[in-house]
Amino acid sequence: MQEMIKEYKRKVEDALDEFFREKIEYVSHLSPEIKEAVEHLREYTLRGGKRLRAILMIKGYGLLKEENWEIVKASSSLELIQSYLLIHDDIMDESELRRMGPTYHKIYERKFKNKLGDYSARFGENMAIIAGDLADAYAKEILLKSNFPEDLKNRAVKKLCEIIEHTGYGQILDIFSSVKDDFGVEDLLKVHKLKTAIYTIDGPLQLGAILAGADEDYLRKISEYAVPVGIAFQIQDDILGLFGEEEVIGKPVTSDLEEGKKTLHILYAMENEEHRDYIMSVLGKKNISREELNKVREIVRESGALARAEEFAAKLVNDALGALEKIDGREEAKEFLRYIANYVIKRRY
């Protein structure tokens, strides 16, 4: 299965490469500054990433029809949506590192540090806002230029806008989470559904299924599998954010704490008042020390919060596997979705 995923990843990256080759050729006639900005966008997009969303879109198509190069190309649009949202996210979180390289705004901030001084930060963010917006336009261009029937393409783009809309709602709740003192488990699960489940699992599968001609009832059945898998994915992502290996997850293990993220295991651990006080004293702090990190890890582990979060995710995956069996689809694609459901909670990165 992992071999197959690697193969798809390569194909999606080939499609992205082809798209950017043409785009860079086009903008090279406009101006060197534009060309450079698009080249950085290309590098940022191709730098890494699991290509999970694109592969899920291919597999959503695969539930109904045999996969082909056309759906691979169309699926690459999701990797541009990913660049769009990550580039904007990195500004919001003031992140410096993404996929083992500098974030988009940092590329330009550093490049113009000498020339612009303090203003270089603003300059970098401005370039990143525009680059994100460009990636979004490119994503829709790819979808709309694909060879599928007009009505299916329109439904797909409508769905894509719906996905982005709900991801935005999830983002709003997410940034309010650090402002809201009574942010609880229910709020968190809403964020996970909007910001991760719809965007990462459910949306991609639905997009593929739409291009294969699935009706609304079929899409609802997909959601019954995809939403719990997506929520489990985010719970595991947050666990890895605290307990994973930095070289593997590609970001510092203190960054979620420094951002003040109230993850499921953190919310569970804070149910105990003493732990709550300690965690609150660390959450949102800059430059968290190794000692503080280890103390938080110990609390989350020893209090049973980690195990509870893991069990919750495992239950969601179990529900999803049950729902999957009710989908009438090609066995090859279903086999993949079974694998993914288990993978999201077993992965180490």
Next chain:
Amino acid sequence: MQEMIKEYKRKVEDALDEFFREKIEYVSHLSPEIKEAVEHLREYTLRGGKRLRAILMIKGYGLLKEENWEIVKASSSLELIQSYLLIHDDIMDESELRRMGPTYHKIYERKFKNKLGDYSARFGENMAIIAGDLADAYAKEILLKSNFPEDLKNRAVKKLCEIIEHTGYGQILDIFSSVKDDFGVEDLLKVHKLKTAIYTIDGPLQLGAILAGADEDYLRKISEYAVPVGIAFQIQDDILGLFGEEEVIGKPVTSDLEEGKKTLHILYAMENEEHRDYIMSVLGKKNISREELNKVREIVRESGALARAEEFAAKLVNDALGALEKIDGREEAKEFLRYIANYVIKRRY
């Protein structure tokens, strides 16, 4: 003609109002924070604006077919694109005022000033990045939900993405203009074409014409009228940015200078070395005084730079009017386009 424009403006605003009423009803089930963010977006969008782009889209349709409520609704999507770009623009320019009210990021910055202190600026910008992205998704939703044939809607959304893409390229050139020491008239006209002409005049007309079934050759003819009108529009906009009345143009007359904008009349004025030195000493400075403003105004006027810029814009409008006669379209719409071409250089706001 002005009565008719007012009438269209009202209709477009009715369509926007209807859209937001439904959207706010929908998000009120998600969370109060999301609802509030969308309510601010509604207020920002409906606060004011000439609705020029939407009206041009209606008139682009009107070149080929009689206008109806369906094209009015579809045209309101451009006002959401306008909100999207303005909200992001206001972040980039660190503007506080837009259409006589606070910019989107300032609404949230002020609201959370007490609670978040210094971080409130970041918080406000983050909310504004998301709100802009939401407005973009809404715009495409409106277009795709309209009742036009699938293939025409598909072409229209593709065109809309192309417009946003080229506006982004124009933005890149624009923000590089303050970094680039040898930024000249040719560079400026490229920015005007990409950032204003395509976005404000050519794109809207083409979108309307596409929904009425126009072919590529027809769209090219529209561009021959629309691009020069759009460039003239921006030249006049910049002139009003320096010589207009603050209460009418809705922003301080020093703001373009403070942003370091190299406009056509500024570039012309800087051809004289002495003037160049003085202008360079003021351009990009914060808190420009009334005295400095008046000195710049005097230079631009006395050196003949203002007259040259006005003549250039007038020539463009003349070219456009010639091109308009080659378009085979309904007389009512052409009459409007004749009016607009003259209006862009005669307007005082």
